Amino acid sequence: MDKLFVISIGGTGMRCLESFTHLCAIGMFDNQEIELLTLDTDQTNGNKARTEEVIRLYNRVKTSGAVTGGTPNANTFFSAKLNLYRFYTNYAGLGRENYKNISKLFTGSPEQQKANKLVSDLFLENNSVQEFNLSHGYRAQTHLGCLLMYHGIIEAARSIAKGGDVQPQERELEAFVNKLVQAGADARVFIFGSVFGGTGASAIPVIPKALQDFVKTRSAGTENIDLTKAKFGATLLTEYFTFKKPDDAQKSTKDDSIIADASFFPLNSQAALQFYQSDPTVQKCYKFLYHIGWPLESKNVDESNPGNKTITGGSNQKNPCHIAELLSACAAYDFFTREDGFETAKAEYVYKAVSFKDNCFNFSFNDFTGSTNKAGEIFANRLGAFFSLAHISLTKNGAANGNNGIKGFIVQCENQKLTQYSTITDEECKEINDYFKQFAYTFNNDIFLPGWLYQVRNTVAPGTFMFDGKAFPTAPSELKKLDVGTIFMDAMHHWPKGGFLTDRYGTFVERLINSGPAEKQKVNTTKEKFLAHIYNAITTSQNFTLN
Amino acid sequence: MESVLAYIVTAITALAFLLIAVFTAKAIKFEGGSNPKDPRKRKAWFWVLAILNPIISFLVGYFFFMPDGNVLIVNKYKTALIIGTGVGFLLYIIIGFVLSRIFKNGKLGHWF
Numbered sequence: 001m002d003k004l005f006v007i008s009i010g011g012t013g014m015r016c017l018e019s020f021t022h023l024c025a026i027g028m029f030d031n032q033e034i035e036l037l038t039l040d041t042d043q044t045n046g047n048k049a050r051t052e053e054v055i056r057l058y059n060r061v062k063t064s065g066a067v068t069g070g071t072p073n074a075n076t077f078f079s080a081k082l083n084l085y086r087f088y089t090n091y092a093g094l095g096r097e098n099y100k101n102i103s104k105l106f107t108g109s110p111e112q113q114k115a116n117k118l119v120s121d122l123f124l125e126n127n128s129v130q131e132f133n134l135s136h137g138y139r140a141q142t143h144l145g146c147l148l149m150y151h152g153i154i155e156a157a158r159s160i161a162k163g164g165d166v167q168p169q170e171r172e173l174e175a176f177v178n179k180l181v182q183a184g185a186d187a188r189v190f191i192f193g194s195v196f197g198g199t200g201a202s203a204i205p206v207i208p209k210a211l212q213d214f215v216k217t218r219s220a221g222t223e224n225i226d227l228t229k230a231k232f233g234a235t236l237l238t239e240y241f242t243f244k245k246p247d248d249a250q251k252s253t254k255d256d257s258i259i260a261d262a263s264f265f266p267l268n269s270q271a272a273l274q275f276y277q278s279d280p281t282v283q284k285c286y287k288f289l290y291h292i293g294w295p296l297e298s299k300n301v302d303e304s305n306p307g308n309k310t311i312t313g314g315s316n317q318k319n320p321c322h323i324a325e326l327l328s329a330c331a332a333y334d335f336f337t338r339e340d341g342f343e344t345a346k347a348e349y350v351y352k353a354v355s356f357k358d359n360c361f362n363f364s365f366n367d368f369t370g371s372t373n374k375a376g377e378i379f380a381n382r383l384g385a386f387f388s389l390a391h392i393s394l395t396k397n398g399a400a401n402g403n404n405g406i407k408g409f410i411v412q413c414e415n416q417k418l419t420q421y422s423t424i425t426d427e428e429c430k431e432i433n434d435y436f437k438q439f440a441y442t443f444n445n446d447i448f449l450p451g452w453l454y455q456v457r458n459t460v461a462p463g464t465f466m467f468d469g470k471a472f473p474t475a476p477s478e479l480k481k482l483d484v485g486t487i488f489m490d491a492m493h494h495w496p497k498g499g500f501l502t503d504r505y506g507t508f509v510e511r512l513i514n515s516g517p518a519e520k521q522k523v524n525t526t527k528e529k530f531l532a533h534i535y536n537a538i539t540t541s542q543n544f545t546l547n
Numbered sequence: 548m549e550s551v552l553a554y555i556v557t558a559i560t561a562l563a564f565l566l567i568a569v570f571t572a573k574a575i576k577f578e579g580g581s582n583p584k585d586p587r588k589r590k591a592w593f594w595v596l597a598i599l600n601p602i603i604s605f606l607v608g609y610f611f612f613m614p615d616g617n618v619l620i621v622n623k624y625k626t627a628l629i630i631g632t633g634v635g636f637l638l639y640i641i642i643g644f645v646l647s648r649i650f651k652n653g654k655l656g657h658w659f
Contacts, residue, residue: 396579408580415586416652501573509577513652 002231003183004034004336005176007207008192010137010199012237014038014047015321016192019329021054021082022439022452026386027535028333028369028379029080031072031522036084037176039207041137041152041199043088046318054438055084060431064525073522075547076532077386087173089152091134099144100130102151138198142272145202153210157217174218181215185229190332195272196239196265205275208232208285231342233288233335236276236349239265240294240324269293283347288338290331291351294324296361321455323363323465330368337375360463368466380466381544384488387453387467388538390440391484396505399433400442400479406432409534416513421530428527441474448474464489485541495541512537518546549614550627556612557631560604561639568596568643572654589657593643601636608632 008017017036023029036055040048062070062078073079095101105116124130124144138145156170180187191207193200203210212225276282276289334350341348352370355362365383366376392409399405407429410421440451450458457465457472471487473479485495485504495504502510517523517532539546572589608628614620647658 392579398580403580408583411583412577412579415583415657417656418652501570503576505579506577510653 001031002186002188002336003179004029004032005037005180005183005187005189006034006192006332007037007039007189008051009039009203009207010193010197010201011040011042011045011047011319012194012197012325013192013200014040014045014051015319015325016235016237016328016332018047018051018054018321018452019326019456020192020332021051021058023329023333024080024082025058025078025435025439026382027075027077027079028382029336030074031079032336033072033081033083035176035179036082037173038084038086039088039199039203041089041091041134041148044135045137050318052084052086054435055082057431057435057438058082059084061428061435061527064527067525070528071522071524073528073532074520076517076521076523076528076535077382077389078528078531083179085172085176087153087156087169087176089134089148089155090167090169097133097135098131099124099134099148102134102148105130138202141198142202142268145198146206149199149203150206150210150213153214154217157214160218161220173214177211177214177218180211180230181223181225183230185226187225188231188336189233190335191232191234192237192328192332193235194237194239195276196237196268200237201268201272204234204236205279205282209281227285228345231335232286233290233332234286235290235292235328235331236273237324237328238269238273238291238293240322277349284345286347287342287344288335289347289349290328290334291349292324292327292331294322320450320458321452323361323456323459326456327368333369333375337373361460362464363460363466364464365466377544378547380488380493381539381542383466384493384542385535385538385544387440387471387487388484388542389534390436390453391471391482391487393433393436394440394442395479395482396484399436404429404433405436410530412509412512416509418513421526421533423526424530443476450474488542493542493544508537508541511541515540549616549620549624552612552614553608553624553627554631554634556608557604557628557635558638560607561600561635562642564596564600564603565639565642565646568593568639568658569646569655571596572657575654577654586657589654593658597636597639597643600639601632604635605629605632 006017006020008014008020017038024034038048038052042048058078059069059082062081064070069081069083070078072081091097091102095104099120100106103116103120105120106113108116120126120130124141132139132141134148138148153173156167156173159166159170160174180189189208191204193204195201195204208225208227208230212227215223215225273291282289331350352367354367355364364376365380369375369379371377393405394400397403397405397408404426407426410424410429413419413421436451438451439453441454442449442451454472454474457467461469466489467487468489470482473482483504485508488494496507498504498507512534515533515536517529517536521532523529523532536546571592575585575588575592577583578585605628608631609625614624643658646655650656
């Protein structure tokens with residue numbers, strides 16, 4: 001079994017990682033310990049913060065006592081163990097704010113300075129590209145970004161090799177790369193990022209090479225990553241969202257002299273794809289490149305931005321999730337579960353199409369994961385089970401309105417004299433509820449806040465999106481009426497009606513009473529057993545086969 | 548003979564009430580939420596029926612099955628009816644308890 005690594009780069013990469021984390025939560029990566037690296041220039045980015053918080057929450061849900069982050073399990077929720085590492089290229093502090101300063105153009109002899117300036121001016125526009133503030137990313141200037149991303153990683157390697165004042169983010173990158181070196185030819189590395197923006201588009205072409213050179217620099221040439229053997233894959237995610245054009249007033253300062261203009265995203269995508277199609281380094285480093293695009297009008301993400309300014313980055317950049325990101329996460333699933341195709345010397349470009357009718361997409365479960373090895377059925381089972389449980393916790397047991405949600409299940413078990421889960425604390429229940437809020441929805445002062453799955457579904461509506469439209473109510477009155485056993489479009493996966501004297505929920509509780517965690521699920525702690533127990537009860541209620 | 552009738556009436560009434568208690572428990576749906584009230588409802592109904600059982604049992608025996616005979620026979624019947632009512636009450640509780648233990652993880656488990 002190969003060792004799995006994920007690198008997410010830039011704002012879009014972070015949201016893809018968010019989707020990937022939710023795939024892990026529903027249980028798509030059994031028996032795996034996955035190393036996750038977030039890589040950005042903008043450490044305050046809202047999307048990055050949200051994704052890292054989801055991963056931390058995931059780990060808190062899996063943590064029991066001293067076993068931080070839990071252990072890998074099988075056929076249950078939260079089955080993969082996730083290890084998060086964070087690295088950011090540091091552009092804070094005097095002399096590091098922009099290209100001109102960080103590249104030390106004005107050091108050395110007058111001749112050297114002149115030569116440096118000439119070379120820089122040849123590739124990078126003098127007043128804008130060389131002088132904008134780097135702390136919010138590379139702002140669609142990929143020719144600059146590639147250079148600086150590579151520089152940031154090599155700078156970290158030099159700092160580690162030198163010892164002394166090594167920054168925490170450099171240590172985290174080192175820990176991640178150590179695992180990569182250790183895995184050797186068994187490493188499968190998947191990279192999330194866009195090709196139309198700034199940071200992701202800048203980094204995807206250089207990351208394999210940069211990591212290889214990081215290892216060489218840090219070890220003074222004694223260690224290496226063999227790029228012909230390590231398996232790298234990535235998304236080639238073209239434009240799918242847009243935002244308001246920056247006005248001249250906002251661009252008047254040197255810090256903001258360059259701002260990504262969404263109207264150029266299609267052009268950026270086209271140019272990037274031409275590059276990925278022909279660049280020999282990319283073709284040599286990557287085994288699979290997944291084309292993911294959105295052929296309809298790009299979604300405007302400014303709905304959540306009340307100001308007049310274009311958001312360049314920082315904590316305010318919290319774009320809602322899009323189905324293209326879920327598809328990217330599913331591309332990672334495909335890459336990680338592939339059994340062959342890695343022997344080729346040249347990258348293979350992968351793509352697929354989805355049914356499009358009456359001006360909208362209609363997504364089925366197989367569209368996300370394919371049907372090889374029953375992947376579509378497994379995805380339907382696990383996403384459906386997790387979504388049902390989220391609704392039980394948030395809707396039926398009221399966690400979305402401040403009630404204690406999943407605790408209701410423990411009370412339910414206690415009422416049925418199943419007391420083995422009574423040691424799960426209220427705080428642990430709250431963490432599980434909080435995860436469901438991130439996954440599905442919550443209320444804040446009676447205002448409905450859509451979570452990941454609702455946001456993804458909104459990008460497809462009114463087209464079909466795996467589940468029945470009735471499974472996505474937003475009004476409290478509709479939520480109250482929701483039957484959690486009928487979220488699938490296919491009635492075959494509805495919970496049994498129950499017949500005389502009982503209802504769907506009653507038959508589910510009876511299955512809960514009569515089932516339990518199995519040994520092959522490899523669950524050890526009380527919380528893991530509890531989640532596996534619920535998983536089994538929902539799976540059989542949904543008429544899926546327990547693996 | 549009349550005494551036997553009294554015992555049969557009270558026993559059948561006790562079993563009928565037990566059957567009603569089982570149906571009632573099954574008919575009360577599992578509730579969600581952090582503080583589901585369904586276990587309390589099942590328990591409450593079990594004890595309401597437990598109290599109603601001797602009352603109904605005695606009234607049915609008294610008004611519908613009272614024998615037409617001399618005082619001695621009637622008194623014998625009344626005595627048997629009172630004893631039978633008590634025994635029926637105990638029977639209801641004992642069988643209820645046994646059922647509750649057998650099906651302790653189900654809805655009947657809420658009785659005790």
